[in-house]
Amino acid sequence: VQSSRLPHRDAPPQFSTPLCPPVSPPPGRGDRRRRMAAAGAATPVGAAPRVGLLYDDRMCAHATPDGEKHPENPERLRAIRRKLDAEGVASRCVDMKAKEAKEKYIASVHTPNHIKLIRDISSKEYDYRRNKTARKFNSIYFNEGSSESAFLAAGSVIEVAEKVAAGELSSAIALVRPPGHHAEHNEPMGFCLFNNVAIAANYLLNERPDLGINKILIVDWDVHHGNGTQKMFYSDPRVLFFSVHRFDYGSFYPCEGDASHCFIGEGAGEGYNINVPWEHGKCSDADYVAAWDHVLLPIAEAFDPDIILLSAGFDAAMGDPLGGCCITPDGYALLLTKLLGFAKGRIVMALEGGYNLKSIANSLCACTKVLLGDNFTYNSPRMQPFESTWRVIQMVMVRDELKAYWPVLSSKLPDNVPLRSAPSYIEVNFIFLIFFLVTLCWDLLG
Numbered sequence: 001v002q003s004s005r006l007p008h009r010d011a012p013p014q015f016s017t018p019l020c021p022p023v024s025p026p027p028g029r030g031d032r033r034r035r036m037a038a039a040g041a042a043t044p045v046g047a048a049p050r051v052g053l054l055y056d057d058r059m060c061a062h063a064t065p066d067g068e069k070h071p072e073n074p075e076r077l078r079a080i081r082r083k084l085d086a087e088g089v090a091s092r093c094v095d096m097k098a099k100e101a102k103e104k105y106i107a108s109v110h111t112p113n114h115i116k117l118i119r120d121i122s123s124k125e126y127d128y129r130r131n132k133t134a135r136k137f138n139s140i141y142f143n144e145g146s147s148e149s150a151f152l153a154a155g156s157v158i159e160v161a162e163k164v165a166a167g168e169l170s171s172a173i174a175l176v177r178p179p180g181h182h183a184e185h186n187e188p189m190g191f192c193l194f195n196n197v198a199i200a201a202n203y204l205l206n207e208r209p210d211l212g213i214n215k216i217l218i219v220d221w222d223v224h225h226g227n228g229t230q231k232m233f234y235s236d237p238r239v240l241f242f243s244v245h246r247f248d249y250g251s252f253y254p255c256e257g258d259a260s261h262c263f264i265g266e267g268a269g270e271g272y273n274i275n276v277p278w279e280h281g282k283c284s285d286a287d288y289v290a291a292w293d294h295v296l297l298p299i300a301e302a303f304d305p306d307i308i309l310l311s312a313g314f315d316a317a318m319g320d321p322l323g324g325c326c327i328t329p330d331g332y333a334l335l336l337t338k339l340l341g342f343a344k345g346r347i348v349m350a351l352e353g354g355y356n357l358k359s360i361a362n363s364l365c366a367c368t369k370v371l372l373g374d375n376f377t378y379n380s381p382r383m384q385p386f387e388s389t390w391r392v393i394q395m396v397m398v399r400d401e402l403k404a405y406w407p408v409l410s411s412k413l414p415d416n417v418p419l420r421s422a423p424s425y426i427e428v429n430f431i432f433l434i435f436f437l438v439t440l441c442w443d444l445l446g
């Protein structure tokens with residue numbers, strides 16, 4: 001059982017969890033806290049954090065054209081909003097409304113053609129070829145509401161990021177859809193039309209030098225790889241992109257090799273792209289906490305970001321129909337708590353995926369309470385990280401290719417960690433494979 005106290009007021013959240021013996025905490029975290037107070041953090045000592053909560057019904061307009069069932073549907077936003085209202089947390093936040101993104105801000109990330117397509121796709125003239133156009137892309141639908149929703153989603157993340165960067169809010173949550181992290185320079189993809197988080201990051205860095213944001217950490221905990229975001233900042237050392245996702249040796253969506261740990265950035269951005277690719281599903285709080293304690297947090301400490309943008313998909317949550325992982329609401333709360341020790345707690349959460357209405361509502365509620373500074377106790381369900389997680393963490397990235405950039409990663413991993421073997425469905429598949437080969441031989445011989 002670990003008690004995580006109010007990150008804004010008390011000591012920083014504990015660095016480790018009993019799930020997974022950590023590397024020794026990097027030095028100077030106490031100092032950071034003091035530096036933070038001295039530098040005038042957004043939240044004065046003792047004051048309640050101001051948490052922005054952006055919800056806007058207009059982002060429910062994007063829906064499948066003929067009401068076909070789809071996991072990425074408007075009920076997602078409504079389910080979250082209902083839960084936050086019912087728990088009394090919405091009223092404790094600063095209410096924010098969506099704003100359409102200006103095209104010039106989107107243009108830093110997407111091509112003129114892409115922007116024109118998303119602008120025009122909902123117009124009357126497009127009525128007869130909207131579905132045909134959608135089919136040209138990978139996992140995309142459009143309706144008459146898509147344009148407005150897409151511009152609002154991008155504009156909303158800009159809006160909250162600006163307020164957090166300016167210190168008007170301590171942190172913020174943008175409940176946006178369509179999601180963004182799969183959207184590429186010149187194409188919508190994977191339920192995403194504009195790359196909302198990439199657009200906001202670009203806005204802070206290039207349009208608002210007055211806000212003093214020079215280094216941005218993007219954490220993408222959506223169960224899918226943030227392929228679009230990775231590409232946008234691949235050679236940019238001002239943005240450290242960290243994505244943890246199912247990879248399954250390249251067979252998990254978006255099924256591209258660039259989700260592997262080998263992709264560490266290029267040119268000036270070399271070392272500033274970090275992928276933690278799971279080998280299979282069923283990953284739990286323990287696996288994510290291990291990735292946090294041994295990879296993300298030491299690097300975040302060294303990078304020392306001015307703000308954190310969180311691509312907050314909740315499709316790695318327990319019960320998600322697409323993700324097949326099992327992070328609990330408390331697990332998300334713990335992961336978020338651990339991030340609050342950086343960037344003076346300036347965190348902007350932007351919704352990405354997450355398709356089980358109950359899971360996303362509960363998870364977001366737990367996260368909102370963390371940002372509001374509520375105490376919570378992480379009751380370890382006594383789960384252990386997978387052996388594969390340990391492999392991914394050490395072999396992977398870090399210990400070899402990345403440690404040239406992040407010397408902090410050279411510290412030795414503990415060798416006495418209790419681990420569990422791969423989930424049973426992998427063994428079951430293996431048995432089927434043997435069975436298939438035996439019958440095949442049987443057929444060939446007989």
Ligand code: X5A
Pocket residue numbers: 139179180181182190191192222224253313315352353354
């Ligand atoms: C944002 C997100 C998932 C796309 C899956 C397509 N997209 N099969 O979670």
Ligand code: ZN
Pocket residue numbers: 222223224313315352353354
């Ligand atoms: Zn996803």
